[in-house]
Amino acid sequence: MADSLINQNKVPMIAITAHPTKYNGTQDPESWLQDIRFFCRLHGIDEEEDIVSFSMLKVDPMIYVPEKTSTFSGLVKALKSHVTYPVMEASALHNLRKLKYSSNMEMSDFISTFLSLCRSASVRNLEEQKSYLLNSLHDDNIRNILSTKFRNVDEFDWVIKIFQGILYEYPLHQIRYGSRITIKHCVTGQYLSHGEHKPIEPGSQSSRVYCNGCKPKENEVWIVTSPYSENKSPGDPVRFNSIIGLSHGKSRANLSASNDRDVLTSLGKDKSCNWVARRHTTESGYHNDNNGVWAIGDIIILEHVNNKLPLYTRAQDYEGNQEVVLEGDGFEENNKWYAEIIGQ
Template sequence: MLLQMIYDGNIHPDEWLRQFNTYCFLKKITEDNVKLAKMMIDSTIHVPKDVTSLTELVSALKVEVSFTVFKNTNKRKLQVLKYKSENIGGDTSKFIETFRKLCRDAEIDDLREQKEYFVETLPYVLKKKFLDKIDDIKSLSDIFLRFNNLLIEPTSNFFIKNGSIVALRHIATGKYLSTIENLRYETGSGSQMVFLGDTEPHHTSLWKIKFDKDYATIDTFVTLQQRFDKFLGIRYDYSNYYKRRENYYKSPSQNTEVSCNVIKENDNDNKWRFDTNDLNYQGCLKSNDIITLSIKNEIVKDRYEFLRGHDFQVNIGKEVYEEVVCHNKGIGVNDNWCIELIE
């Protein structure tokens, strides 16, 4: 335990003093505490010789350069900290513990600043909902309590309506179906590409879902519209029309290319049929349902092709993207998507 008590600048001085006092209590050390504490400070850290109390010692450590570096390091850690829910491998309890300790170690005590940092840790789907609940928060504990209450709300029963904004999370990878304006295939149709993006949804992975009734049921045909009035779909290759080689454009992996295009809302090439094998399915599409999406191949009779997050990587410029395609092979884990209601 003695070796664990060495102060080397990688612990907050107040926390180090607490652990040192605990050590002295357990060992029943009541004399020469200051002398012992000085011996437990790494030799690379300067301690003034005229320090005569533990309070003075901690104050000296706080003005030493290593503590400034330590605080700024923890502030940067706080800036990049992101919350992940348990369904994608996160741990809410450990996240709260980490956030609390980083605030302590970065000496961020102002509640307004704590709220700002906490909001930035949240994914898009939670950030908007949480911002509606924090106007009268009076402490860091209030922040955690409101957040916990938000997580236990019965969101799993939120049915998706015509016109809802949704995100589609790929089950196998945890990444979201995404598209970026002007990111285009360099082969095939040259259309705006769709791909597996980040593990948190944001504006590039939000879709307006539309169908011809209030609620979607099994076999309902839906359209998924991104920004700029573009729809998720497949495109027919008219360049081979006169050669009588009827086909849809192929992706770099030689599957059916999926893209985002300005096409009519009632066009068959952007109407997707959803299905689910969930035994708890309640008859209408709801947030967090696990689904497959398929689209009718108008060339081959009675053929439907399934939307798949493929493990094929595509180079566009200097960037590498994970391709999303359609296929008519057996359905597998890469064809499963979790639909999440955003608003």
């Protein structure tokens, strides 16, 4: 009885309910037809021919659809054969290329927009989809991480899961002004360290720095600070090639360097306490590209601002400590370091 009432009331119910939008060539035909089919099913219209007949009434008159069209595939084919379809497709591709992810966006909204544009632009190849996802990122560093993660993935669902996971996790790994870090030498595994303040000469505010220990303790903790004469906001990420200061966590002395290339800590602060964190690359040692944010595990060169020389370690002294100086050209293995975060 209920079914017969629904069938009797098909037209009146459709007439009084908000209709799907008219197709005018600006939509993806398949998505638009899906909305029509849902609308019809909601009102008890199940026959394909009836749904197609109703759909044709919602197509703009400028778009030709043969009168004898009676199947979903035939309708979609007619809509795609009109000149508006390639224009819409090209527009979607243009917007896909411009699409950028921001940490202020909801991930679900971004992914939904991305998938919709891929469909409208007929981008179905997995490698192309990976490429557009990577291009949506502003940060070269995270783009490189994801590119490596994507390399052997052959399922789109996993691509999205990896994208989401890295984007959510990566900010926790970024080094920021105020971060408490250890600085580890890549070759030896020793940490940049500073013990009790022992002046290099009576009355001096400076004492020596060295590398020691394969397990970091309190003497190996450094705080990333604003450079001399600048005031960076605590919590802001440190971009590569930014000038920074490094304050010893326990003594609060600042990492500095003398004119004779000795690396020291100073209880005062001046331009000798300024350093540049440069990203290391296998091709060129280090370079001046300031894209990307310094993060855990990034191989870096710590370059002194005054003389442009990088941090370097030499042979162990008589106490088993590795001497730290300014030396090398950025290509040497002894110039390579990476950071580990103790806390933000």
